[in-house]
Amino acid sequence: MANKAFGIWLGNEMKRAGFHTQAELAKRMGYSPSAVNMWIKGTREPDDLSIVILARALGISRARVYEALGRMEHVTDVEYRDWIGLLEQVSPEVREDVLDYARFRIRKEQRRETSGATEK
Numbered sequence: 001m002a003n004k005a006f007g008i009w010l011g012n013e014m015k016r017a018g019f020h021t022q023a024e025l026a027k028r029m030g031y032s033p034s035a036v037n038m039w040i041k042g043t044r045e046p047d048d049l050s051i052v053i054l055a056r057a058l059g060i061s062r063a064r065v066y067e068a069l070g071r072m073e074h075v076t077d078v079e080y081r082d083w084i085g086l087l088e089q090v091s092p093e094v095r096e097d098v099l100d101y102a103r104f105r106i107r108k109e110q111r112r113e114t115s116g117a118t119e120k
Contacts, residue, residue, distance in 0.1 A: 004042035009068040011040055017058045028057045045069055 019025045022036040029036070030053070038044035046054055046065070055062045063080045066072035075083075087095050 003045050003069060005070075006045060006068050007040045007042040013058050013060065013068075017060075025057060029053045 014025055023033045026033040026036045051065045055065050061080050
């Protein structure tokens with residue numbers, strides 16, 4: 001999936017984080033420079049594991065990367081930390097139930113948007 005806006009965002013974040021080249025970021029992440037280059041050019045997007053590693057390398061939350069990819073609405077850093085804190089307090093089974101429910105609601109919303117329905 002092409003995402004040129006993400007590539008522009010990533011280039012700016014690299015500069016902010018002190019990376020002068022794509023190769024520097026790739027090395028920090030343990031990735032090939034060509035992977036980072038594809039993200040910058042907008043020809044590919046990082047997968048979920050790459051998003052975790054990318055966020056760490058840039059010193060930002062995963063939420064910021066997901067927002068830049070258009071996969072998540074903006075949340076404040078406080079909200080994000082609160083969500084993570086809550087999820088860390090529950091068992092893995094409850095955490096999976098919460099995530100399953102969130103996925104269900106997202107699919108329901110997407111179907112509603114594509115069908116043009118206004119009822120929830």
